[in-house]
Amino acid sequence: MSHAIQAEGLVKHFGETKALCGVSLQAESGTVLGVLGPNGAGKTTTTRILATLIRPDEGNAQVGGYDVLKDAHRVRQLIGLTGQYAGVDEMLTGTENLVLIARLLGMSRPDSKSRAAELLERFDLSDAAERAAKTYSGGMRRRLDLAASLVGRPEILFLDEPTTGLDPRSRTGLWDIVRGLTDDGVTVLLTTQYLEEADQLADDIIVIDHGTVIASGTSDQLKAQAGGQVLQVRPVNAADEITVARVVADLLDATPEQRDGLVSAPVTDPAVMPAVVRKLDEAGVTLSELNLRKATLDEVFFALTGHHTDDFEAEAEELMSQEEAKA
Amino acid sequence: MTAATHTTPLPRQVGLGTGLRNTMTLTWRNLVQIKHNPMELIDLSIQPIMFVLLFAFVFGPAMAGSVSDYLPILIPGIIVQNALFASMTTGVGLNTDVTKGVFDRFRSLPIARTAPLAGRIIADTVKQAWSMLIVLVVGFAIGFRVETSWINLVPAFLLLLAFSLLFAWVSVFVGLAVNEPEKVQIFGFTIIFPITFLSNAFIPVSDKYPTWIRTIMENNPVSLLGDAIRGLLIGHDVTDPSVAQPVAGPAIAALLWGVAIAAVFIPLSMRAFRRGV
Numbered sequence: 001m002s003h004a005i006q007a008e009g010l011v012k013h014f015g016e017t018k019a020l021c022g023v024s025l026q027a028e029s030g031t032v033l034g035v036l037g038p039n040g041a042g043k044t045t046t047t048r049i050l051a052t053l054i055r056p057d058e059g060n061a062q063v064g065g066y067d068v069l070k071d072a073h074r075v076r077q078l079i080g081l082t083g084q085y086a087g088v089d090e091m092l093t094g095t096e097n098l099v100l101i102a103r104l105l106g107m108s109r110p111d112s113k114s115r116a117a118e119l120l121e122r123f124d125l126s127d128a129a130e131r132a133a134k135t136y137s138g139g140m141r142r143r144l145d146l147a148a149s150l151v152g153r154p155e156i157l158f159l160d161e162p163t164t165g166l167d168p169r170s171r172t173g174l175w176d177i178v179r180g181l182t183d184d185g186v187t188v189l190l191t192t193q194y195l196e197e198a199d200q201l202a203d204d205i206i207v208i209d210h211g212t213v214i215a216s217g218t219s220d221q222l223k224a225q226a227g228g229q230v231l232q233v234r235p236v237n238a239a240d241e242i243t244v245a246r247v248v249a250d251l252l253d254a255t256p257e258q259r260d261g262l263v264s265a266p267v268t269d270p271a272v273m274p275a276v277v278r279k280l281d282e283a284g285v286t287l288s289e290l291n292l293r294k295a296t297l298d299e300v301f302f303a304l305t306g307h308h309t310d311d312f313e314a315e316a317e318e319l320m321s322q323e324e325a326k327a
Numbered sequence: 328m329t330a331a332t333h334t335t336p337l338p339r340q341v342g343l344g345t346g347l348r349n350t351m352t353l354t355w356r357n358l359v360q361i362k363h364n365p366m367e368l369i370d371l372s373i374q375p376i377m378f379v380l381l382f383a384f385v386f387g388p389a390m391a392g393s394v395s396d397y398l399p400i401l402i403p404g405i406i407v408q409n410a411l412f413a414s415m416t417t418g419v420g421l422n423t424d425v426t427k428g429v430f431d432r433f434r435s436l437p438i439a440r441t442a443p444l445a446g447r448i449i450a451d452t453v454k455q456a457w458s459m460l461i462v463l464v465v466g467f468a469i470g471f472r473v474e475t476s477w478i479n480l481v482p483a484f485l486l487l488l489a490f491s492l493l494f495a496w497v498s499v500f501v502g503l504a505v506n507e508p509e510k511v512q513i514f515g516f517t518i519i520f521p522i523t524f525l526s527n528a529f530i531p532v533s534d535k536y537p538t539w540i541r542t543i544m545e546n547n548p549v550s551l552l553g554d555a556i557r558g559l560l561i562g563h564d565v566t567d568p569s570v571a572q573p574v575a576g577p578a579i580a581a582l583l584w585g586v587a588i589a590a591v592f593i594p595l596s597m598r599a600f601r602r603g604v
Contacts (some may be wrong), residue, residue, distance in 0.1 A: 051435045066337075074337045076437040087428035091360040103352045104438050106345065132363045148432065 004029040004156050004187035005050060010299040011058035012045050012211075019079060019213040022059065024321040027187055027204070032178065034202025035191040036297065042211040044084060047160045049154035051081045064156055080149030084161045088144050090134035094125050097133060119147040125176070139170030146177065157181065159190045163197060175200055180306065195297030205297075207304060210255060214304050223295045229267040229278065230299055234289035247279045257302070266303060267292060347440030353433075353446025357420065358453060371454055375409050375462045382529060383469055396600035398471040399565045404528025406462050406487065407549050411523065413455045414491040415515035418498025418504055420447055422508045429581040448495065452488060459484060479559040486559075486578055490552055493585030495593035503599040514545040526550040531566050 006029040012020040020042045027033035034041050048054045050061055054074040065077040081087075088097050094114050101111035102105045120129045123143040128136060133144060142162060149157060159178070163171040178201055182188060192198050198205050199219045206216040215222055231252065233244050244263045248256045250273050256265035267273075273292060280287065295303075340458055341349070347500075361368050383403065387397035424430040426442070463471075463480075473479065501514050525540070525551035527556045532541055557565060558574035563570075 048431075052433055053434055056427050071339065073340050073437055076435060079435060081432065081435040083428045083431050085431035087430075089356065089360070089429050090426075090427065091363050092356065093363070096356075096359060100352065100356050101432075101436070103355075104433075104436055104442075108347075152436075168444055 003027060003062075005033065005062075005189055007046070007050065007059065007061035009059035009253070010046065010049055010056045010061065012042075012054070012056050019211055020049075020056070023208060023211065023213055025173055025206050025213065025216075026188055029187050030182060031203040032182055032187045032188040032190055032201050034198035034270075035189065035208060035258065035300075036193070036195065036198045036202075037208040039189075041208045043193075043208065044160055045211075047081075047158050047189065047191055051079055051158050052076055053081075072207045077152075078155045080157045082145050082149045082157070082159050082162055084164060087117075087139060088133045088148060091132060094120055094128050094136075094292060097148055098151055101148050102124040115151060119150060119244055120267065123147045139166055139173070142166060142170070142174065142179075143279075146174070149270055150181075154186065156187045157189070160186060160200055163191065163192070163193055163194065171197075195301065196244075199297050208304050214302070219297065222297065222300045225300065225303070228299065229270060230264055230293055230295045231267045231273070232262055232264045232289060232291050232293070233276075233287060234262045235282070235288035236286040236288045240283075240285045243283050243285055244321045247276065247283060247285075251276050251279065262289070266295060266299065340373065341437070341439045341552075346442060349438040349442035350445045350449065351428050351549075353442050354449045355460065357447055357450030371413070371458050372461050375405065375458050376410070376465050378408070379462055379465045379469070380491065383464050384490040385488060386529065388532075392434065397471045398466060398469070399474075399557065399561045400527070400531060401529065402466040402471045403483050403553045403560065404523075404526070404549075405461055405466075406483075406556060407526075407552045407578045408519070408523040408528055408539055409462055410455055410487045410491045410552075411494060411519045411549070412515065413451065413458055414495040415498045415519070416454060417447055417495040418449045418502030418511045418515070419508050420451070420501075420502075422502035422505065422511050426506065426508065444499075449512060450491070451495070455488060455491060456484065459487065475560060483556045483559045486555055486581070487552065490581055490585045493589040496589045500592045500599060501598040503596055522547065523549050526553065546580075548581045551581035551584065555581060 003026040005025070007023060007325035008241070010020050010023040011018075012171060022045055023042060025033065025035070025046070035046060036042050049056050050063055050068060052063075052075050053066050055069060063075045064080070066073050066074040089100070094099065095113070098119055099109075099112045102115050103109070107115060117126075117129070120126050123146065124138060125147070128140060133141060136144065145160065146159075162178075163174050163255055165173065175197070178188060178190065188201075190198070190201060200220065205222060205262050206213050206215065207222070208214065215225060217225070231248065233248060235241055235244050238261050241261055241263060243256060245256050245258055248254075248263055248265050252265050252267060255264045256263045270292060277290070361398075380402070382401050383397060387394040387401070391397035391400060396506050421430075421444070424433075424447075430443065438595075450535055497518075498511060498515060499509050502508075505511060505514070525543050527544060528549055528553040532550065534541070534545045536544065554572060555574050555578035558572035558577070561572060564570040
């Protein structure tokens, strides 16, 4: 077995709800596997099974070569887990949180203290080391949580939505940390609902929705699946939007998406571009925006599932209501 | 990476020594929290002091003729009531750990499966001992006396501890079943008040009560524990000094109650735990 993480046909029910309907995945040693999907897709359930917190109803999984069911204790000696909700003890200081984990992992008191200090330094928390974690900001808590999962120098790290709820600066900071880890040879399974995050960090991505893997591959492969490129056209007059959509639909043989006066559609053959421009010119439409760009993962998701991620929709709705407020 | 890349094979399970060390570490963690939250210590201290003083000086003269005559009834009763309240902290703490994700972190570590719960229970036992001490100190200050032997405080504490460990499973269940620590607290108060008041903790059982209430009062584990502790510390019946107060009978009955409660709530807790994850 050459995979650090490998799962076959994981099924998990919670009462009536089917959280996982047969998820299979694998991650090569030293790579980042991105598990991408909207809220409720089954990302956390998958992570929890692999981290030995819950048992699957069906299927099997090996982590570091050990079976998560039969050899759970060995798996636990190899993994680190950072959950969606920061698993730090808010009453304890940063140092105490890390010393606690180190002591539980069998380190001596002095070793625990120096390991804690080293990690706090590395995660830029030295100044807050002696403060209770409840006084930390969201970003600091996540960093402490991540530090806690690294105390035992795990070979395999599970990061369940590590950046959810973080501001953009904290998010990019966390990305740098994750990149640093893979440089050290750590295998990372990262779940996220942010397409950009998977794009930035993951070597391989699986997309899951409603407990099923709906696509897998590298970020580029997934983008290629969705047509590779996207054409975006915005007419000067909003009234021309329908004409634009019709022209695009005819020429690209795809149903264009219309949002806030912007018409976009996946492009499989870039050679069609001159025809689009010509047709729109003939129709007398003046354009304020015309571009051809690589598809984002959100568009991949849309192409695969027929709906956007919840996140994207929430964002779009917010934008719309802002526009309405302005008008 | 494969299993073969680990030069020394990883241990398959947690050894006993490691398990004990894990438990001690987690006990430390639960106690060191008090350092950062002195309010908890005040909470553990003020409530017993308040109960003792209010009951002794407000109810004492009316119930037993004088404060000093009431203390042999009251102090053992308050000690029991206190132990039940303190056992709720187990559930509150457990619920906080589960909702904050701390419990998940522990369970993903290569430590003894029982260590998180055992560490919490031991830490809570220390807190129990503290609040029992407070009740006794306040009791002594206002005139309560151990009429038998000081050494009897040891079996009294052990009995109380054994019962609270069994009773704590109620709070463990509630702690796992509800989604907010505050709810555990509310639930605790809602069940502990009627349980302690339908007992002889504050007033001796007499024929002034209808039979059905008397039956409940006499068989309530709180009454049984109170009697056993009165037997150990006072030695005689609180209303009639010439009658000896038996210890073994009520103590065994109270522990049987505890076992029955645990027998119901351990499986319920396990189910709530599996469902919750």
